Amino acid sequence: MRLRLSDLSACFEGVIPSIIATASADGMPNISYLSHVVRVDDDHVALSNQFFAKTAANVRANPHVTLILVDGFTGDQFLLDIGFVRSVDTGPLFEKIARQLKASSAQVGMADIMRLRSADIFRVHGIEKVPCPVETAPAAAARDPVSLPALSEAIKAIERQAEAEDIIDSLLGGVQRVLGYDHALVLIYDRHRGCLITTGSIGYPQSGLGSEVAGSDGLIGASVTSGQTIKVNDMSRVRRFGEAIGREAEATEDMTRRVAFPQLATALSQIAVPMTAHGTVSGVLFIESQERLAFREDDEAVLEILAGQAASALRANELEAAAAEPRRAPEQSVPAAAGREIHIVHHRFDDSIFVDGTYIVKGVAGTLLRLMLEWHLSEGRSEFTNREMRLAAGARMPEIKDNLETRLLLLRRRLAEKKAPVQIVRIGRGRVRLEAVGPIVLDAAGE
Template sequence: MSLRLSDLSACFEGVIPSIIATAAADGMPNISYLSHVVRVDEEHVALSNQFFAKTAANVRANPHVTLILVDCFTGDQFLLDIGFVRSVDVGPLFDKISLQLKASSAQVGMSEIMRLRSADIFRVRRIEKVPSPVEIAHAPTGDPISLPALSDAIRAIERQGEAGEIIDTLLSGVQHVLGYRNALVLIHDSHRGTLITTGSIGYERSGLGSEVVRGEGLIGAAAKSGQTIKVSDMSRVRRFGEAIGMETEENTTRAVAFPQLPTVMSQIAVPMVARGTVTGVLFIESPERLAFREEDEAALEILAGQAANALRASEREAAAAEPGQGSPVPEPAASGRDVRVVHHRIDDSVFVDGTYIVKGVAGTLLRLMLEWHLSDGRNEFTNREMRLAVGARMPEIKDNLETRLLLLRRRLEEKQAPIRIIRIGRGRVRLEAEGPLIFDAARESAVDDRR
């Protein structure tokens, strides 16, 4: 039976380097290693072109080219007779290879060196399996994805009406349909150019509130490009950019440590796209090498897309149904010890009894509720009044207020703060405290200005 490129999917994971053999016009051979070979379709492959001027010159002088691919599971080798078609240095294919190259090379500190010059496309004329003198290991066979289970997970996400429920249902689908135990959902904060961890499963520390800069690391690159990016074997490389320097002191840095899986071998970052806009990233880690198969990647993209659209619909439905303003009914006098809250306007960070809670838009929302509580004596507030209050300074708040409130609520719960934000209905929340509130809008110091 003749081999097809789709039969060689394990050869395109970038774990074992491929080899390209060319010859000059006078017949002098040349062999080079390739960092990336990508299957374009059943008849074409694309090769990363970074340094190899001799290889490029040979290809153009002599059309006879041989490519050796290696199955990363079994060690099977395949000889491909290929012919040069064209080079591309722009477009989706070039961007895909460039991003994958950047993701891999950055882990070994070579992101500024390993730059893609072009993606060279070749037509595959023939595929031949190289006979092995020893017995070849069998490729591991994972359980196939259950389409009924995937369909159920999609419908479950669609049924949810609140941001927290949508994110939790997405993570549940990742866990139960695909079997991955370590996953995060990060929501895009366009005001600060970051992605903020808003949902988490499988980590000793949840990482809620931890941030990744858009464009940096596997997660940031997926958000910026709108493309799924994965690393399949991390056994010989250090953890990627956003996870370097894991230990932080939150109260000093106003930053939450990014969660860590010490035994990670594979990572994948899947953009959550709604109507062409990246609203967040679904990030998954596995202790297994080559954990994410093509079908897993496709299923994750389906789930992430469904969640992104559900979050978008939820936000708009909530905005349309929100009451105008909270009730002015006064709150009964609180008993118990004083609860001191400090807000730093420079980054909108909030501390409760000296413990860092959150910053950015979520911090602004807590400040607003506290100010209204102290001035009006009420403890119930509407999303609409908060949306209007911060909209002039942060225009994008109209699209993701629900996720910011979710982050605030979850951080207060995780820190066991003496303040709680309770969702009491569509577009309405209640502020509860264990004692009288003392609010301090801190004057920024020189140290604050440097943060």
């Protein structure tokens, strides 16, 4: 059987270094490792031109090149005869190679050393499998193909939802049902503060709701910045991206105002998929797996479809909510709660909220709770519409108009998770109720 590049997909993950052999015009060979080979199409590969000067010079003097590629799954080796075609240093192909190189060189801990300046395109003349002295493990193809009916069902499930909470839960449920991944997060992008906030979570002992990742940090940051899916498929040799994010225990939340980012300590693969609608990235779907090379091309395609669907649904939800909500909840008198006093502190400098000394949330979500508390205390009412919050907070936080629903969701979830004596309950489309077990004392600190 004639081998094609598409049969070698597990060789292009950058897990096991490739080898490049060249020869100078006078026939002296040269050999070195190569961090990454990118498959361009079925007849061409691209090599990052960050390899050594001698290799680059040889390739230009003598276009015959031999590669050894290694299947990251089985260890099988392949010899490729390739011929230099041209160099690229701009354009979509160059960008694609640069992205893949970035993800895979981070994989071997050399992201800083390997910075792509140009890429060389080679035509593949022949591929042969290197004789193998042992029986290798079954190839990657052994896995069942993705079920398209299951994918279709997952898309419909997201489409049916009208509320941010249900959209995010349907997305996470879809990831679990269609691909079988059990550890996943949805992070919503806070453009104003330049960070991503965990707003949905499955599979972790601590949900990590409210934890934040800087928009420039690791896989998740790279995905939001580039608008591209980025993955790491073998973390056994990598500094773990998660580590940079911070591992404060829950116990320190009240001091640091930082929620610990959820960690799957035994993860070997991670993928970050941007949630994009109308060209705008609104968040990132992040998944971890304990398998090496877990995320293959078809996984990426499925995740991009699901993440895109959820991003569109969230956007539609914000637009509809902004247009359709009643302006203000009807007045109703609230009997004074009879329990013990609840002390709530709001710090204006970061809009953080503490309930009886327990850190809940900061940023937009904190502002929203303060608004509701102020209305509750001054007007005696406990029911509020999203629209009145949008109008009231919008002057100070213009960015709120695009993401009020997801921030409100984060606030509700954090209060519930911390079992706070004050809770926000959804009572209908675009309406919530503040429920407290006792009278509230609000301390607006730092003013």
